[in-house]
Amino acid sequence: MKDFLGIQLPIIQAPMAGVQDHRLAAAVSNAGGLGSLPCAMLSPEALRSELDALKAATDRPFNLNFFAHTPPTPDTDSERRWRQALAPYYREFGIDPDSITSGPGRMPFNEETAAVVEEFRPAVISFHFGLPEPALVERVRKAGARILSTATTVEEALWLEEHGADAIIAQGLEAGGHRGIFLTKDMTTQMGTFALLPQIVAAVKIPVIAAGGIADARGVKAALDLGAVAAQVGTAFLLCPEATTKPVHREALKSRQARHTAMTNLFSGGPARGIVNRVMRELGPISPEAPEFPLATSAIAPLRAAAEATCSGDFSPLWCGQNASGCREHSAAEIVERLVP
Numbered sequence: 403m404k405d406f407l408g409i410q411l412p413i414i415q416a417p418m419a420g421v422q423d424h425r426l427a428a429a430v431s432n433a434g435g436l437g438s439l440p441c442a443m444l445s446p447e448a449l450r451s452e453l454d455a456l457k458a459a460t461d462r463p464f465n466l467n468f469f470a471h472t473p474p475t476p477d478t479d480s481e482r483r484w485r486q487a488l489a490p491y492y493r494e495f496g497i498d499p500d501s502i503t504s505g506p507g508r509m510p511f512n513e514e515t516a517a518v519v520e521e522f523r524p525a526v527i528s529f530h531f532g533l534p535e536p537a538l539v540e541r542v543r544k545a546g547a548r549i550l551s552t553a554t555t556v557e558e559a560l561w562l563e564e565h566g567a568d569a570i571i572a573q574g575l576e577a578g579g580h581r582g583i584f585l586t587k588d589m590t591t592q593m594g595t596f597a598l599l600p601q602i603v604a605a606v607k608i609p610v611i612a613a614g615g616i617a618d619a620r621g622v623k624a625a626l627d628l629g630a631v632a633a634q635v636g637t638a639f640l641l642c643p644e645a646t647t648k649p650v651h652r653e654a655l656k657s658r659q660a661r662h663t664a665m666t667n668l669f670s671g672g673p674a675r676g677i678v679n680r681v682m683r684e685l686g687p688i689s690p691e692a693p694e695f696p697l698a699t700s701a702i703a704p705l706r707a708a709a710e711a712t713c714s715g716d717f718s719p720l721w722c723g724q725n726a727s728g729c730r731e732h733s734a735a736e737i738v739e740r741l742v743p
């Protein structure tokens with residue numbers, strides 16, 4: 403790992419958009435793992451300021467994570483159907499649906515973000531939902547970064563290897579947050595980490611990183627035994643003081659509720675794993691009315707805000723993997739220590 407990613411320990415802190423900034427990334431990098439900064443929801447100005455802060459907080463390697471999805475064309479019919487599905491809740495919270503603006507939610511990696519990467523020259527860049535167009539991948543490579551991307555099937559791993567990834571993140575079905583699935587929408591193709599990992603290791607020639615359901619040193623050891631070079635761990639870091647996880651999310655993670663997670667498309671339009679809450683029970687967890695990723699985000703956002711104002715997580719994406727047993731209110735350095743086999 404020292405040669406490949408420049409890190410001491412085989413531990414990568416999963417980039418987690420919405421629940422962390424440079425502080426968690428710096429703490430993990432300083433502890434000898436690879437800290438990751440989720441960049442998909444940052445404007446270029448916010449990205450620059452986060453990178454300045456990250457560089458000031460660590461001189462160790464870190465990973466910048468971007469999305470590589472193809473933005474769907476907004477469709478007024480599907481937006482209308484989605485708002486109709488949410489209408490009873492708008493009434494309950496006294497929200498005027500006409501006041502809600504629709505927006506893209508998350509932007510894919512583009513020319514502007516490539517320019518920031520060229521300026522800051524991070525050691526590692528990881529992508530979720532495939533890879534950007536070849537010219538952008540080339541710019542990242544020329545900027546000196548190792549390129550990682552998520553595969554949720556053997557086919558996706560082979561595609562990523564062929565299109566220029568330096569390593570594959572094998573994301574099992576247990577993983578919290580969004581699935582990096584990009585070659586199909588068929589969820590029956592998705593499998594658990596310890597079924598997926600050895601099959602990807604056997605299929606590709608590049609290094610493979612295991613993600614999903616890994617919560618302690620035994621899990622990391624098992625992943626290494628199955629051929630992974632490192633483990634990418636997300637959920638176990640969610641209660642760290644360095645994370646920005648909201649109070650309703652922290653309470654859910656600490657409760658028995660965290661034992662029941664499901665794949666849902668209600669919060670963004672794309673399949674993602676979170677703790678089952680009221681809106682997931684009542685509308686889903688998968689709703690055919692939710693527009694494509696990431697277009698479902700803007701219509702549900704005001705409900706989330708209204709519910710959170712009353713300390714309720716009923717409409718929040720409470721992202722969490724199937725194994726929250728590693729979640730502790732410990733510093734990120736202590737969590738890293740608990741993960742080292």
Ligand SMILES: Cc1cc2nc3c(=O)[nH]c(=O)nc-3n(C[C@H](O)[C@H](O)[C@H](O)COP(=O)(O)O)c2cc1C
Pocket residue numbers: 416417418419421440442467529530552573576577578579580613614615616634635636637638721722723724725
């Ligand atoms: C709260 C949360 C947010 C996430 N956001 C991202 C993201 O922005 N980019 C990404 O590549 N993966 C994201 N993921 C997925 C992780 O990269 C990783 O696959 C997952 O956390 C591993 O499973 P675990 O949560 O069981 O450890 C997120 C996961 C969580 C829990």
